[in-house]
Amino acid sequence: MDKMFYFLAFLAILSALMVVLVKNPIHSILYLLVTFTSITGHYILFNAQFLAAVNFIVYMGAIMVLFLFVIMFLNLNGETEPQKSTLVKFAGVISGGLLLLVMVASFKKAVTIPLNTEVDTQIGLIKNLGMVLFKDYALPFELASVLFLVAMIGAVMLAKKDWK
Amino acid sequence: MITLVILALVGLFLMIAGLFDISRKAVFGVAMTGMVAALAGNLYMWDKVPMAYFNRMILIDNYDVAFITAVLGVSMFLFLLSENYFGKIQNYLTEHYALYMFSLVGMIAMISFNNLVMLFIGIEILSVSLYILAGSEKNNLSSNEASLKYFLMGAFATGILLMGITLIYGASGSFYLSGIEQYFTSGNELSPIAYIGMFLVLVGMSFKVSVAPFHFWTPDVYDGSPTFVTAFMSTVVKIAGFAAFFKLFYICFSSVIHYWVEVVSVLVILTVTIGAMTAITQKSVKRLLAYSSVSHAGYMLMVVLVGADADNLMFYVVAYSISSIVAFSVLMLVQEAAGNAEITSFEGLAKVNPLLGFAMTVSMLSLAGIPLTAGFMAKVYILTSVFNAGHGIVVLVAILTAMVGIYYYFKVIIAIYFKTATEERKLFTYNSSSLFKIVLFIGIIAIIVLGICPDIIHNLI
Numbered sequence: 001m002d003k004m005f006y007f008l009a010f011l012a013i014l015s016a017l018m019v020v021l022v023k024n025p026i027h028s029i030l031y032l033l034v035t036f037t038s039i040t041g042h043y044i045l046f047n048a049q050f051l052a053a054v055n056f057i058v059y060m061g062a063i064m065v066l067f068l069f070v071i072m073f074l075n076l077n078g079e080t081e082p083q084k085s086t087l088v089k090f091a092g093v094i095s096g097g098l099l100l101l102v103m104v105a106s107f108k109k110a111v112t113i114p115l116n117t118e119v120d121t122q123i124g125l126i127k128n129l130g131m132v133l134f135k136d137y138a139l140p141f142e143l144a145s146v147l148f149l150v151a152m153i154g155a156v157m158l159a160k161k162d163w164k
Numbered sequence: 165m166i167t168l169v170i171l172a173l174v175g176l177f178l179m180i181a182g183l184f185d186i187s188r189k190a191v192f193g194v195a196m197t198g199m200v201a202a203l204a205g206n207l208y209m210w211d212k213v214p215m216a217y218f219n220r221m222i223l224i225d226n227y228d229v230a231f232i233t234a235v236l237g238v239s240m241f242l243f244l245l246s247e248n249y250f251g252k253i254q255n256y257l258t259e260h261y262a263l264y265m266f267s268l269v270g271m272i273a274m275i276s277f278n279n280l281v282m283l284f285i286g287i288e289i290l291s292v293s294l295y296i297l298a299g300s301e302k303n304n305l306s307s308n309e310a311s312l313k314y315f316l317m318g319a320f321a322t323g324i325l326l327m328g329i330t331l332i333y334g335a336s337g338s339f340y341l342s343g344i345e346q347y348f349t350s351g352n353e354l355s356p357i358a359y360i361g362m363f364l365v366l367v368g369m370s371f372k373v374s375v376a377p378f379h380f381w382t383p384d385v386y387d388g389s390p391t392f393v394t395a396f397m398s399t400v401v402k403i404a405g406f407a408a409f410f411k412l413f414y415i416c417f418s419s420v421i422h423y424w425v426e427v428v429s430v431l432v433i434l435t436v437t438i439g440a441m442t443a444i445t446q447k448s449v450k451r452l453l454a455y456s457s458v459s460h461a462g463y464m465l466m467v468v469l470v471g472a473d474a475d476n477l478m479f480y481v482v483a484y485s486i487s488s489i490v491a492f493s494v495l496m497l498v499q500e501a502a503g504n505a506e507i508t509s510f511e512g513l514a515k516v517n518p519l520l521g522f523a524m525t526v527s528m529l530s531l532a533g534i535p536l537t538a539g540f541m542a543k544v545y546i547l548t549s550v551f552n553a554g555h556g557i558v559v560l561v562a563i564l565t566a567m568v569g570i571y572y573y574f575k576v577i578i579a580i581y582f583k584t585a586t587e588e589r590k591l592f593t594y595n596s597s598s599l600f601k602i603v604l605f606i607g608i609i610a611i612i613v614l615g616i617c618p619d620i621i622h623n624l625i
Binding site for chain 1: 222262281288311
């Protein structure tokens with residue numbers, strides 16, 4: 001279990017780094033796919049089977065294909081990409097590195113709790129998730145529909161041609 | 165709660181109404197009626213026992229009622245001035261209205277949240293509506309730029325906020341404000357991830373209310389968006405943002421104030437200074453107002469710094485919003501007549517149209533904080549409480565930058581009264597209806613009355 005976790009975590013971080021580092025955007029997407037796969041593995045380790053399935057189908061299936069399409073349509077390449085000045089890069093590295101340092105330090109000091117092996121293995125199934133979602137978190141769940149409605153209005157308003 | 169439901173339903177209704185051939189006046193009437201009904205439902209909750217809804221997801225007490233009233237009142241005030249803005253929209257008129265209604269839903273969720281999930285969803289609904297509204301002038305390149313820039317940076321800030329919320333949950337084991345408060349006041353040794361979570365939340369919220377050094381999106385987005393949307397963002401949205409910011413820090417983190425007080429005071433000093441210094445060189449009044457809104461965000465952040473006196477925050481946001489709306493409404497008319505928002509377009513305005521000139525002058529005086537205006541009293545209240553809390557340096561910097569502020573606000577006044585208009589500009593007609601004049605009149609009176617007897621709304625909560 002522990003070894004599996006470390007392996008998946010390593011894979012996730014490595015591929016996430018590669019997403020940013022590789023030049024070709026198509027390769028970036030493929031590495032992103034690997035990242036999502038390892039995160040799906042994490043969900044399974046956490047007993048969140050339903051989340052793992054949704055992550056697999058929605059993110060790795062639908063959204064990644066959409067990403068690939070968009071990138072192919074946009075025809076991105078290295079030459080058209082704007083380059084930042086060295087000073088900005090330097091400042092970015094320093095501030096990002098400081099954030100990393102603080103995060104790593106605080107996570108190292110955080111207390112680790114030993115894994116509870118007597119967990120209900122059914123906890124991540126749809127039934128339990130539904131109970132939480134529709135009972136405890138009913139209001140945020142309903143409001144999320146307003147959020148998606150707004151996003152849909154936006155997509156129609158901004159992307160459709162004006163008719164007058 | 166009823167407020168939230170009414171606004172969401174009105175939004176849905178307006179969206180569907182777009183299918184049918186409905187006159188502009190009727191759409192406007194429905195939106196206004198919806199807001200009045202929501203306001204009535206909200207005011208009904210005043211001075212009642214605090215009510216919790218839906219498994220304590222939202223909890224409404226006097227603080228929330230007061231700020232929701234401010235949000236709804238200011239947006240209704242703004243909507244009365246919207247004739248020219250909505251009149252120009254050819255396509256998707258009802259969808260525009262629906263977006264405003266839904267953004268109000270987001271703001272109410274943000275103000276009355278009792279659970280960090282609600283805060284997050286509220287902020288998201290508000291932000292997504294604003295990304296779209298900022299880009300609603302599709303044929304204007306700077307509007308597109310504003311929308312994209314706001315979206316990319318906003319999405320990043322949302323990620324940081326979410327990560328902060330996650331870390332706080334990891335440390336305290338609760339999304340509820342009371343649970344987090346209990347964790348921080350328990351006296352046990354706090355987990356280091358609680359601190360970093362707190363600072364990430366601070367960064368995320370600071371971005372949303374445009375506090376320096378997270379303000380870089382503000383001038384471009386405010387400048388590029390349609391002026392009405394800019395007015396909406398810099399008044400109504402700011403009220404909701406600071407209401408949520410203050411509530412979160414006051415309830416959850418005030419017991420560990422010694423950990424973040426220095427950080428927030430540095431943010432305050434940076435915000436007031438950068439806002440004032442960069443406003444000096446601006447030639448466009450719209451951009452000047454954008455930087456002035458950054459600088460005013462610094463004053464509102466001072467209330468968070470003190471960690472008490474929601475009354476002061478309430479008074480400040482109301483005074484600032486009314487003054488800003490008057491300024492933005494004059495700007496909208498001048499921009500429509502002159503075609504740009506440069507300070508030179510305001511030259512000789514007092515002779516051509518005395519009412520507009522006078523309204524702009526009063527609002528500039530109030531924003532600068534000249535005595536006998538609402539803006540002065542607002543600054544006095546906040547600076548007094550900051551001084552009493554022992555942050556002398558912050559007060560000193562704030563007073564110095566307020567003096568710098570007087571310089572650039574007076575640049576507009578000087579253009580209005582002491583410069584003469586070109587022959588061409590003398591012939592401009594400022595397309596203002598009688599409703600517009602009445603609202604401007606009320607705005608001017610409100611600024612002066614609040615400046616003379618501020619107790620009307622101070623000490624309410």
